[in-house]
Amino acid sequence: WFGGTCLKYVLHSAVHLTPNSSKYPLCPPVTSEMLDALYSSLDASVSLHVCILACADSVFWGQGHLGEFLPTSQSHFSPKFFPTPSCLCSTSSSKSLMCHLPWTKVSKEKEENIFLERQLGPSDFISFLLAYFAARPEILMFPASSHLFSYSGGGGRLISLTKHKFLVVCNSVWVTQGLPHISGHSFHISGTTELLLHNMHSHIVKVMKCWSSDSFLHYWHNLEHITPLHAELLGPKISPLLAYTSQTQVV
Numbered sequence: 001w002f003g004g005t006c007l008k009y010v011l012h013s014a015v016h017l018t019p020n021s022s023k024y025p026l027c028p029p030v031t032s033e034m035l036d037a038l039y040s041s042l043d044a045s046v047s048l049h050v051c052i053l054a055c056a057d058s059v060f061w062g063q064g065h066l067g068e069f070l071p072t073s074q075s076h077f078s079p080k081f082f083p084t085p086s087c088l089c090s091t092s093s094s095k096s097l098m099c100h101l102p103w104t105k106v107s108k109e110k111e112e113n114i115f116l117e118r119q120l121g122p123s124d125f126i127s128f129l130l131a132y133f134a135a136r137p138e139i140l141m142f143p144a145s146s147h148l149f150s151y152s153g154g155g156g157r158l159i160s161l162t163k164h165k166f167l168v169v170c171n172s173v174w175v176t177q178g179l180p181h182i183s184g185h186s187f188h189i190s191g192t193t194e195l196l197l198h199n200m201h202s203h204i205v206k207v208m209k210c211w212s213s214d215s216f217l218h219y220w221h222n223l224e225h226i227t228p229l230h231a232e233l234l235g236p237k238i239s240p241l242l243a244y245t246s247q248t249q250v251v
């Protein structure tokens with residue numbers, strides 16, 4: 001029963017026999033253009049909006065699950081499950097950061113590190129996060145216990161950003177601009193798709209998010225744009241003799 005061969009065959013068959021009517025359609029992806037829409041619509045002088053922009057960038061470029069960054073309610077926030085300012089550290093590149101996630105959907109309490117690289121344009125997590133901390137220094141007063149994504153509630157009080165609040169604000173911007181209404185699931189694979197659209201090798205993308213399998217290959221969005229980056233206008237085919245000679249030299 002516990003991982004037996006017969007059980008695996010049964011589960012495998014059940015997946016293949018599942019009718020299409022019982023399958024959920026793929027979630028629409030969040031795109032970099034949608035992030036730009038947030039930047040142009042939200043007010044950077046409003047504490048809540050600054051917090052939402054910083055969170056949207058980190059979840060998107062970090063290929064994260066929204067539930068790994070934001071609690072379902074303010075009372076559910078705990079440093080044991082969600083990132084705090086102390087979870088951020090520099091990488092070998094002084095321009096980028098690494099964020100330690102104390103709990104993830106896949107590894108649970110085994111913890112993971114995600115990489116947040118500096119980007120061009122307005123959707124740059126690093127420069128915006130520094131501005132976010134400069135405007136909200138109270139978040140850094142308790143770096144090991146404060147939620148990384150908190151906003152001012154007045155009187156020096158910090159309020160933890162929740163998934164519901166985040167999605168309500170984001171969707172209010174996107175729907176008014178004719179963009180799709182999204183759920184929290186849309187962020188995870190969207191960052192992966194964006195990196196692939198920038199011609200980053202899939203193996204590097206996989207390692208960056210600690211994908212434990214190739215399951216993410218089934219969730220690529222914009223495959224019609226990703227495929228030409230790797231398969232269009234191919235160069236001359238290597239002759240079998242040249243390929244054999246190259247392998248021999250390497251060995």
